[in-house]
Structure formats: C-alpha cells, structure tokens
Amino acid sequence: MAIWPAIGESGLRYTVEILMAPKTFAQYEQEGWQRNAATYDAIDLPTTCQAVTPILNSLGSLQDLPILELASGTGYLAAQAVTQGATITGIDISPKMVEIAQQRVPVGATFLLGDASDLPFEAEQFDAVVCSFGFPHFADPQKALQEIARVLKPDGVLTFSIWPEPEPDNSFFGLIQKVCQTYADLEVGLPPAPPSSALADPAIRDPMITQAGFKDIHTQTLNLRWPLQGPETMVEFIVKGSVRTRMLYERQTPAVQAKIRAGLVEETMAYIRNGKKSIPCPGMLVIGSKAVVRMD
C-alpha cells in the first residue's frame, strides 16, 4: 500500500505512538461521562439531587444571582436555581451531558462544553460558583480552584459537594470499595489521578483552597442515602453510573468480574432482607468565600 511508505519511517513511528499513547485520566473521565449520560438520571441523580437544596441554601437569596455551576451534568441543580430566580451558567466536559441539561432547562440557564480547569470567562463575572460532586472527577482540582477564584467577584461564594473517604461498612461507596479490594487485582495500570476524596481531608483541602484565594472555609455533613432499586443496584452503578470504579472493573478477568458482581449483590441483599429501601451514602459540603487582596 502506498500510504505507509508516503508517511516515511519516522512518520509511521509517530502514528503508531499516537495510536498507542495511553489515555489520560481526563480523557477517560470525558469518555466515561459520555457513556453514562443517558442513564445518569436513573442511576446517580436520585442520590446526588439530595445535595441540591443544601448547596443552594448556602448561597442565601438566589433572586437575580449570577451563578456558575461546574460539572453541571444533566442540569438538575440549574433547574432548581432558575426556579428560585438565579441566572445560571453550567459548564461540563461531556457534550451529551450538556445536551441533556439544555433540554431540561431551555430558559434561564446556559450550558457550555468546557473544562473546569480552563474556564472560558473573564475575571470576576460571578457572585457564586457551585459544583455538585464534580471535584472527584477533575484531573487538576488545584487549577479548577484557581480558575474559580479568578472568575468569582470579590467576596463571592464557592460551595461544592464531595464524597468523604468511605467507611468500609454501612456506606454505599464503602461497601463497593470493600468488595473491590477483596476480589479485584488493583495493579491493572489505571491512569494516574488525584485521590477522589482528597478534598475531604482538611490537611489537603484547607491549604489548597486557601492558596487558591479563599477564606472562611467550613464544611457540613450531608446525610445522603443511595436508594435501592433491587439486588443489582451497586452493579448497575459500577457499569452505568461510575467512571473510576468501572475502569478498575473492566480491567479484571471475566472470572474476577463475576466475583465482584456476586459480592456486590450479596452486600445489597443484606439491606433488602432487612427491609431497607436505601444505603447510607454520606456526602460533605465545603463552603468558602473569595478572599479580597487589599493593596493598601
């Protein structure tokens, strides 16, 4: 075939390198949420939506408030904010998420495709920035915090929700982690990524947020619960509602995958047999405001 000799040996090596280049965490995240977008409202939203009222309440009156929402997903939070009089701009890395959000909130909100660590806005545009369970998915959370500080007006408020490090028993993510640690091969070449609960640890979070330009940081526990849809609830979450855990799951052999699925069903059944309709899934709210640098 003429095409390969025309590229030349070094061109061919470059082409092969590009094809072989390992994907970054950010690429996996983008592709993962594209895959999850259509099922997000059925699998993840029934839990994440429970954080919306506390997030919005942290901002006070929303009437005429210009809010930026990072990782806006399918637009549920934006819909509530618009109902309360806010003007909201959502930004998300997944085109499918952006499309669904636009359909959910056709008036009063604008949704843009973009990366939280490279915001397409002038400085000091927004009174408030919110982010509901987006930070665990950012490849560069420090850069995202710096960008938030840049686009917030002085004294503007930042509120975000995250998942704390899960307890091994009696929490949705803790049980998943326990089953994966029991059966999965953890050395399967996952892309380097920040720990998903890093911002829940005050020793990491507080210096990081302060350095980015925030003050008056405080946290609040969110007593969320993951509704049980049946014995396969946790399995469904892994294969249709997660990105990081699915990366681990999909790299296992079929035999190990079967053991993980059986382990998750067993843990879920323990709740169902006890007549439970949901599993505790604690979240955390982090609230701060932009520090004003006085030049006098």
Ligand SMILES: C[S@@+](CC[C@H](N)C(=O)[O-])C[C@H]1O[C@@H](n2cnc3c(N)ncnc32)[C@H](O)[C@@H]1O
């Ligand atoms: C767990 S979902 C949260 C969605 C919604 N905020 C909620 O609480 O239901 C994570 C979202 O983060 C988005 N995301 C991941 N990385 C991102 C990035 N670097 N910049 C902007 N959005 C990102 C995903 O596309 C996805 O919509």
